[in-house]
Amino acid sequence: DVQMTQSPSYLAASPGESVFISCKASKSISNYLAWYQQKPGEANKLLIYSGSTLQSGTPSRFSGSGSGTDFTLTIRNLEPEDFAVYYCQQYYEKPLTFGSGTKLEIK
């Protein structure tokens, strides 16, 4: 199985700042990587697919980069609604696997 290692697991930042979340795959997954946002009481939201393609409706302050084994989710100019948990997911092969999540909290 492809193991997805996310870091950090916890991140505190202030509105207006930029943050970077890393996701590393245990083998090359090309660009078959998606990023999701999870908030309590809401449905999970797809932010990015194919490593860097923004899903329709995702604000432009979100960006994804990387290919192969190393990927990064960048959020610039944090807004209050961005404080949530973020997960990466590889879809290069089954079983589909997710990272362990990064909780982004307000500092």
Added chain:
Amino acid sequence: EVQLVESGGGLVQPGRSLKLSCAASGFTFSSFPMAWVRQAPKKGLEWVASISSGGGGTYYPDSVKGRFTISRDNAKSTLYLQMDSLRSEDTASYYCARRTGRAYYFDYWGQGVMVTVSS
């Protein structure tokens, strides 16, 4: 508006069965592959089953293969997950998710239903 609404969760004893449902609306259900993803309390996400748009193809990870069965009724726009021989480690929130037609990521999710396996 795409909506996915899960139901059927609850408390069940180890070894027993439970069947989850997911009612879909706002899109042509029969055109999209679907999946179930779960999340144990305070844990991350785990994919548990996928099904093709027509229902002819189903896929599972080893952790649930042989115990869980995904199915769909396209006439009713409903997705199902039959869970047999339940274990305590199956305790989780179960999410219904729409898979994109192109690849194995999920563009819409339901809000989830809780399943607790305990005696």
